[in-house]
Amino acid sequence: MTLGMMATDAEQRIDFEAMRSYKLKRIQAQLAEKDLGAMLCFDPDNVRYATSTAIGEWSRDKYVRWCVVPREGEPYLFELGSAQEVKKEICPWIPSERIFPGGGWLRGANTKGATSMALMGTVARIKAVLEASKVAEMAIGIDTVDLYMLDALKSAGLKIVNGWDVMWDARLIKCPQELTIIETAASLADGCFEYIADKIRPGVRESEIVAEIYGWLLKQGCDRVTGVNCVSGPRSNPHPHDFSDRMIRPGELVFIDIMAHYLGYGTCYYRTFAATRTTQKQKDLYKKAHEWLQASIEVVRPGITTADIANQWPTAQELGYPDELAAAGLCVGHGIGVSIHEKPFITRLFSAEPMPIEAGMHFALETFCGEGVDGARIEQQIIVTETGHKVITQWPCDELMVCSAR
Known part of the structure; x- marks a missing residue:
């Protein structure tokens, strides 16, 4: 049935915890099936699906937030600037130690030097969580990003592959x-x-x-x-x-x-x-x-x-x-x-x-x-x-x- 628009203690409405658990299992099942170590998501819809977090539509094409979903364990969220502190307060389903600053290189719109520094920092943080999950040597799926970031990830020795079907296939069957x-x-x-x-x-x-x-x-x-x-x-x-x-x-x-x-x-x-x-x-x-x-x-x-x-x-x-x-x-x-x-x-x-x-x-x-x-x-x-x-x-x-x- 369709439900009311507000939360209430008088009805059992959406079990968000069950939904989050289902979606994470769907992604990780696809990672195992396709033999990938992790999924690196920059697409805002994939980030929402994987982490149940969102930010304003203004960020949709700027690559200022992303997430890493390892083959096992909880996702890592990279959130824009001060919004990371907000997420630690309002999104307790993601352990605070797995929420990091995002930011970005603004698709290369910054100065060349600033863009290069931002890319180096971003890749280093991504590689660190992949190493912590013991999957850095495996193929890593990615959904979408600009060529600056793609080149930087490959230059860091990461095996980047097309991961779109991981997310499309995970999202195919709804709970x-x-x-x-x-x-x-x-x-x-x-x-x-x-x-x-x-x-x-x-x-x-x-x-x-x-x-x-x-x-x-x-x-x-x-x-x-x-x-x-x-x-x-x-x-x-x-x-x-x-x-x-x-x-x-x-x-x-x-x-x-x-x-x-x-x-x-x-x-x-x-x-x-x-x-x-x-x-x-x-x-x-x-x-x-x-x-x-x-x-x-x-x-x-x-x-x-x-x-x-x-x-x-x-x-x-x-x-x-x-x-x-x-x-x-x-x-x-x-x-x-x-x-x-x-x-x-x-x-x-x-x-x-x-x-x-x-x-x-x-x-x-x-x-x-x-x-x-x-x-x-x-x-x-x-x-x-x-x-x-x-x-x-x-x-x-x-x-x-x-x-x-x-």
Whole structure:
């Protein structure tokens, strides 16, 4: 079930300790399977997954905080400046002796000498915790970093390898606590569509809709908004995957994607509306998109593959595109966890290399149908259960909804 937004002594809500333990075991199982000594994470979503810590979005592209997850034992967190002292107080699940100062070389934006010194200090601290964990001689996985740091790590004699699949595979199957948070995040987006439907009307700009959504989500307790797409009228076909300052006009289709995070876990959730009135052509386009979506949802259960889902969708040629690469992103599925796009990735483009569907997966399925100046986009989030699936996005989408009708 979805839960209340506040902590209480009167209900057992999220068992965060169980969730943290599960995630660490998932990472370390992947390290053992792939014969790596440790995982060095700079990606903010991987750092959150591994350590249950976060800092402001401003830090996302600056490499000022990271973590090391050894093959055995607790993670090490390298936190920015004074924030390390804060983490020692508010994150007791990480022993204080495993929290170190982070900082950074700011992707080389500093002076050459300062950048070199920062890199040397960073590598020395990383190597020290790897040696303490007795894995410094083993291959070390890394997710993402700039070339300055990559060169510095290799120059220090560390065997750095691509570790992305360690984290993607660890994050693939969600525990019950993660799934509860994910469904609660979806319930927030449900509420946001109720709020925003009354504001979709002629004379309102796409950017105004986006601003209203951001404000509502943050007020309701979301801790991050990856983005909001709002597309109207002739901008809806081809799908531009963004928003603009265009003003909505009567009789136009408007589709909106809410990508918000609650307790770190994301949503990706499209709905299409008509402003004031709708035509039979628009209804027909919407019906096609909905039928394609429902067909792909109905086959979801453990034991099938991503190809079984993708094969329910029209080909690129049926959508009016020359090949699947040109049509990428129109009929698609993607895992959602602490990132908006995770494994499994579901598309006709890659259906020749299918991935098995397993219980505990969570992903979005989305379809698009467009013709002329009209495009319709619908998306549902799915949890794979032991016996089938559960759709957790509840804002109605069986019929094209008309807003601001007079």
